[in-house]
Amino acid sequence: MTRAVGTVVRGLRGPIINEGDDIVEITVDTVLNAAKAEGYAIADKDIIAITESIVARAQGNYATIDDIAADIKAKFPNGKIGLIFPILSRNRFSNLLRGIARGAKEVVLMLSYPSDEVGNHLVALEDLDSKGINPWTDVLSEADFRQHFGIITHPFTGVDYIEFYKSLIEGEGATCEVIFSNNAKTILDYSTDVLTCDIHSRFRSKRILKDNGATSVYGLDDVLSQSHNGSGFNEAYGLLGSNKATEDSIKLFPNNAQPIVDAIQEKLQAATGKNVEVMIYGDGAFKDPVGQIWELADPVVSPAYTSGLDGLPNEIKLKYLADNNFAHLKGEELKAAISEHIKNKQADLIGNMEAQGTTPRQLTDLIGSLSDLTSGSGDKGTPMVYIQGYFDNYTD
Secondary structure (H helix, E strand, O other): OOOOOOOEEEEEOOOOOOOOOOHHHHHHHHHHHHHHHHOOOOOOOOEEEEEHHHHHHHHOOEEEHHHHHHHHHHHOOOOEEEEEOOOOOHHHHHHHHHHHHHOOOEEEEEEOOOEOOOOOEOOOHHHHHHHOOOOOOOOEEHHHHHHHHOOOOOOOOOOOHHHHHHHHHHHOOOEEEEEEOOOHHHHHHOOOEEEEOOOOOHHHHHHHHHHOOOOEEEEHHHOOOOOOOOOOOOOOOOOOOOEEEEOOEEEOOOOOOHHHHHHHHHHHHHHHOOOOEEEEEOOOOOOOOOOOOOOOOOOOOOOEEOHHHOOOOOOOOHHHHHHHHOOOOOHHHHHHHHHHHHHOOOOOOOOOHHHOOOOOOOHHHHHHHHHHHHHOOOOOOOOEEEEEOOOOOOOO
C-alpha cells in the first residue's frame, strides 16, 4: 500500500528547564517518552530540534546590564559612542541599550530608516516618497524626522521607538542625540568610536567604518564575547542572539553548543539503534507579508547541528516533471515514470532546470524555520520539535 503521509512534525512537551539541568538527558528522555506515549517508532534520519532558549537556560548563560556596561567602558574609555543600526525591539535590544548607555557618557544613536534590518518600520516607504526623502542619501536629525512624520508608533507594539530608546539612554545618565541614516560613514561626523549593532550586515559595516577612519569599531558580537567577572558570554556571537530575561539581565545565545547536539545523537543511537539528526534552532528565517518583519534577529538560525543536516536540499520539482518530461503520461504511468526519474536523479541538481522552483536554502535554515513556527514563541510549551520523513521523497 502506498504511504499516504509524508513529513510529520510534532511539538514535544518537556519540563521547564532551569540553570544546571542536564539538557542532553532531558532531551533524550523527552524524545523516548513521547514516542512511547504517542505510539510512533523512532527511525534513521528523524530530526530532533531544540530551541536555543532552553539550551542557554540550562547552561546558565546569563549576563546583567552591569556586565554589559563594564565591557563597554573597557572598549570605549573616552565615553562617547556612535551607536548605529540597532533593531527596534524591546525584547532584543532594550536591556542591551541600557547596558551600553550605562557604560557611556554620550551616545549618538543612528537609526536606519524607513525600517531596521529585520523589517520593523519607523515610517512607511510611501511616506518617504510623498515627502521627497531619499533614505539612501538623506541624513535626518530627530527634529527633521518629527517635522516630516510626527510621532509614529509601531503598529503591533504601540511603541514610539525613537522616544523609547532615547529615554533608555538618558535614564542611564548618558546624553543622547538621535539621527537617521543608512550610510555607516555618517556616524563618523559625530563620533569616531563606533558600536555597530546590525546583525547580518555587521561585517560590511565594520569594514566601511575602519576604511573611512574610525578610531575604534566594535559590533554587538564583540561585547561579552568573553566572560566579565563570571558573567555569561558567547565566544562567537557576543550579545547577538540575546533576549531580555529580567529587567536587569539578558539570556545570551547558547555558547559552545556543538558537544550538546553530538551527545544527544550518541545517546539516542545507544538507546534506539537509530541515527537521529539533532539541531538547536533560534529564530526562523521568513518574512511576515503584513508587518514586513523578516523575523531572523539571531545571527544564525542554528548555532549547532549534527553533520547529517549540513548542506542544501537536492530535490526535483514534481510539477516540472509532470508538465515537461512526462506531459504525455497520466495516472499510474505518470507516477511510475516520475518515481523512476527521482530514483535516478543527479547527486547535485544545482543549475538543473528540473530543480527550478525548489527552495535554495540551507537545510538547517529550512528545518529551523519549520521548528520555530511549530514551537511558537509563547505558551505552547513545546520547546523540542520532532520531525519525521523530512528527507523522504515521492518514492518512499
